[in-house]
Amino acid sequence: MNKAVGSQWNATEMEEAARRHLLSPSEAMEKLGQSARPLLSRGDGIYVIDAKGRRLIDGPAGMWCTQIGYNRREIADAIAEQALQLAYNSPWYTVNSPSAELAARIAAMTPGDLNRVFFTTGGSTAVDSALRFVEFYNNVLGRPEKKHIIVRREGYHGSTALTAACSGRAGNWPNFDIISDRISFISSPNIRLAGDKDEAAFLDFLVDEFRQEIARVGADKVAVFLAEPLLASGGVIIPPKGYHARFKAVCEEHDIVYISDEVVTGFGRCGEWFASEKVFGVVPDIITFAKGVTSGYVPLGGFAISERLLDKVSGDNARGSNYSNGYTYSGHPVSCAAALANIAVIEKDGILEHVRDISGYFAERLHSLADLPLVANVRASGLVGCVECLVDTSSPNVTDFDKRIGARIDIHCAELGLIVRPLGNMCVMSPALIITREQIDDMIGILRQGIERAAAEIM
Ligand code: PLP
DSSP states (O other), rough: OOOOOOOOOOHHHHHHHHHHHHHOOSSGGTTTTTTTOOOOOEETTTEOOOOOOOOETTTHHHHTTTTBBBBOHHHHHHHHHHHOOOOOOOOOOOOHHHHHHHHHHHHHHSTTTEEEHHHHHHHHHHHHHHHHHHHHHHHHHTTTTTOOEEEEETTOOOOHHHHHHHHTTTTTTSOOOOOOOTTEEEEEOOOOOOOTTOOOHHHHHHHHHHHHHHHHHOEEEEEEEEOOBBBBTTOOOOOOHHHHHHHHHHHHHHOOOEEOOOOTTTTTTSSSSTTTTTOOOOOEEEEEEEEEEEEEEEOOEEEEEEEHHHHHTTTGGGGOOOOOOOOOOTOHHHHHHHHHHHHHHHTTTTHHHHHHHHHHHHHHHHHHGGGGGTEEEEEEEEEEEEEEEEESSOOSOOOOTTTGGHHHOOOOHHHHHHEEEEEEHHHHHHOOOOOOOHHHHHHHHHHHHHHHHHHHHHH
């Protein structure tokens, strides 16, 4: 398709252009160019409006990221003003004011001594850079053999070569080559996989398995434990109480860096700026963030790192080293200005307090779906939740048929006015953090109908 620049495209032409020319991050290749994704033309609060003018609740808030909702003038103005003021600077040689201010603001939000912030372009590059920092750290400390990374099955950490290799969700990367020689997977802390163990016994089992994996690899070789506070893309898996503190203690015993991947849980999703300490009881060595830092208005990510770690490889301990890793757009002034405006809105509108106030209601309404056929398990924390569906709800096994249930529910919900994030047999809900009780009722009401319709087709 070739139209003059500046000419108006109608919805049909735009859909046709997308079909012919876009390669999206998830394509059933035998159908490349045949099926159209919904074309969204606008967003408004917790809603998106499609090209035909239909208004849908955005159940997953884009990809768990539009915290303050769509259409906020404060962020749009901050982006425009910064673009006019200083659209770009090289982070390799210069500093811009929004990135300096944002680093200080984030340092004040993080727990412990995580007082230095490195900016990237999104979540994958945040985790990738954090992992690469630990690589640098151990090399400077003169222990190049300490490089192994331990992660969990069902975890998700991104789409760079390294972060993809750290992402354990089954079937994530068919036909891609994955780095495997220095990464190992331990069990997901998913209580549904606990068999006949109660929560305390399951936690003991998980800690023991972690210790065994460290012993198998050799403590002198294990560099990092990388974990999401709750496994978001794995299906909102909430670990047993005390899990993270127990794992952190094991890390401290063996001088292993604990990285908490807060790309989803950061910036209010669980009612705090960061969930690691206040919700999950752990002060990590590094926290990664992205998504909600700008409410998804523009790309930005990064990590905050402990001064204790930095002190070991800087100043008198630098051993002549030069940290050299980054991006053309590290600390991009427009992204950082958007993040500052986003933080100002979250503070002004009391959004963290709102999430803390409303999350019990969200969980209760989500759990009200447990009486439906197909619903095997419901989980929620803060404003993120998941409904897991199985044809045989008494079995822990997920069949290939079950893996398509989420997509069926999504189709019905889209007809009824709700976007669902189908993840195999699971439907994830993580709405914009400004959602009201009435809007939660609407969202769960539609989800109920969508599940009922899917059940009627199947059972
Ligand atoms: N880490 C976690 C926990 C995520 O959920 C994601 C994306 O969903 C990422 C990292 C990767 O972030 P991005 O897609 O911005 O690269």
